[in-house]
Amino acid sequence: MTDEFDDALALANGPAGAAPAAARGAGRRGVARPRHAPAEGAAHVGPAWESARATAFRSVRPLPPRRLPLDLALGHTLAAPLTALTDLPAFDTSAMDGWAVAGPGPWRLTAGEPGLLAGAPAAGRLTDGEAVPIATGARVPEGATAVLRSERGTAADRRLRGPSPQPGADIRPRGQECRSGTELLPARTTLTPAALGLAAAAGYDQLAVRPKPRAEVLVLGDELLFRGLPHDGRIRDALGPMTGPWLAALGAQVMVTRRLGDDAEALHEAMSTSRADLIVTTGSTAAGPMDHLRAVLARLGAHLLISGVAVRPGHPMLLAELPGGTPLVGLPGNPLAAVSGLLTLAEPLLRALADRPAAAERHGRLTDEVRGHPEDTRLVPVELPEPDAARPLTYAGPAMLRGIAAAAALAVIPAGGARAQDRVRLLDLPAA
Numbered sequence: 001m002t003d004e005f006d007d008a009l010a011l012a013n014g015p016a017g018a019a020p021a022a023a024r025g026a027g028r029r030g031v032a033r034p035r036h037a038p039a040e041g042a043a044h045v046g047p048a049w050e051s052a053r054a055t056a057f058r059s060v061r062p063l064p065p066r067r068l069p070l071d072l073a074l075g076h077t078l079a080a081p082l083t084a085l086t087d088l089p090a091f092d093t094s095a096m097d098g099w100a101v102a103g104p105g106p107w108r109l110t111a112g113e114p115g116l117l118a119g120a121p122a123a124g125r126l127t128d129g130e131a132v133p134i135a136t137g138a139r140v141p142e143g144a145t146a147v148l149r150s151e152r153g154t155a156a157d158r159r160l161r162g163p164s165p166q167p168g169a170d171i172r173p174r175g176q177e178c179r180s181g182t183e184l185l186p187a188r189t190t191l192t193p194a195a196l197g198l199a200a201a202a203g204y205d206q207l208a209v210r211p212k213p214r215a216e217v218l219v220l221g222d223e224l225l226f227r228g229l230p231h232d233g234r235i236r237d238a239l240g241p242m243t244g245p246w247l248a249a250l251g252a253q254v255m256v257t258r259r260l261g262d263d264a265e266a267l268h269e270a271m272s273t274s275r276a277d278l279i280v281t282t283g284s285t286a287a288g289p290m291d292h293l294r295a296v297l298a299r300l301g302a303h304l305l306i307s308g309v310a311v312r313p314g315h316p317m318l319l320a321e322l323p324g325g326t327p328l329v330g331l332p333g334n335p336l337a338a339v340s341g342l343l344t345l346a347e348p349l350l351r352a353l354a355d356r357p358a359a360a361e362r363h364g365r366l367t368d369e370v371r372g373h374p375e376d377t378r379l380v381p382v383e384l385p386e387p388d389a390a391r392p393l394t395y396a397g398p399a400m401l402r403g404i405a406a407a408a409a410l411a412v413i414p415a416g417g418a419r420a421q422d423r424v425r426l427l428d429l430p431a432a
Ligand SMILES: Nc1nc2c(c(=O)[nH]1)N[C@H]1C(S)=C(S)[C@@H](COP(=O)(O)OP(=O)(O)OC[C@H]3O[C@@H](n4cnc5c(N)ncnc54)[C@H](O)[C@@H]3O)O[C@H]1N2
Pocket: 001, 002, 003, 006, 042, 043, 219, 220, 221, 223, 224, 235, 236, 237, 238, 239, 240, 282, 283, 284, 285, 286, 287, 288, 291, 313, 314, 315, 316, 331, 332, 333, 334, 335, 337, 398
């Protein structure tokens, strides 16, 4: 199997008649291949796309929880429910600047300005007919029945006049938002800035979270340059700059991106000494003359869980478990194929390690027909001109980056293709 078919498909996003001959003439490939093919090369196409994602998700267990201070916990998953350690509010609180009043007016002021301020300890009890100036956020004194807003009353000669507020008006009663012990967020919630604010308000200094999976990226290929212009058959490394940030957007903590060339010994050494929770390699998934990845995995005694997936591009991608249990995702070297591998294998695996629930599935309507592979799922870069409309982009060949760089999502095109107006699943791409 060559990627000629994939290139042809990628250029065939337009009307049916515009498909290049290679796509029109493509015949059926062999069927009924084993679900988990042996590590003999990319000619074996493994499980269906959905099933590969499920296998990747099931291949690991969540990392053991750890306690992190709030300021380091952003983006982590809660390992236990967030349970209030206090009532919220913790005391009856004034919702407005004004006066705390007891009973109907007019009132006798027991103190001058500024009166009761936010953060001050409990004040003396008010009795019927008394009032005291109070600030928003201050503790309401015992005996107060309401707060009269400052714009509604007039104070002079230690007397306060104004309409009598309804009992309880502008008082936030203790426990209005929650009682101590109330579950505020379930386990497996991803900590957003607002969730951290809630945790702090509820009394937490630290939270039990799943640590971010530590990822190590190994960039393979002797042909790669890391600066300047392509020359003498060599090309710039496009995957090093992309893979780390992409993994970070998928919830990983990227420890290092290493450039190993096509040196099998260096690859063996890197894999056997890694302390990462996930190793991601780029390139070398196929059976080319310098593709050492599968041989090195075999030499290490790694267990190949997925060897090829029925998805275009990216079908040579693989998932292995190293002898110590560390998962390894092998991304194909063609750049769009590598993105396909990230979303097919790395995304569910990182989600499982961090114990994060899957995001709700999103769908959109195709603006144009998209040709399909006869048996495999296709992932096609699309822009979203309107929330529900997905327009396929050009420059979406396996070795291209222009399409994906302009894309807002990848459309999941089932085997056989999709027509204009069909609703298809969309995979969101990380924004920044
Ligand atoms: N006989 C076959 N050949 C190939 C098949 C096949 O089924 N039979 N599959 C093709 C497909 S599809 C893909 S995808 C690639 C997968 O190749 P590898 O994962 O082994 O990657 P390489 O051979 O190392 O490189 C492929 C291609 O990608 C370029 N590359 C690699 N790394 C980078 C990088 N970091 N930045 C930019 N470009 C990179 C590399 O130069 C090659 O052009 O195999 C096909 N062949």
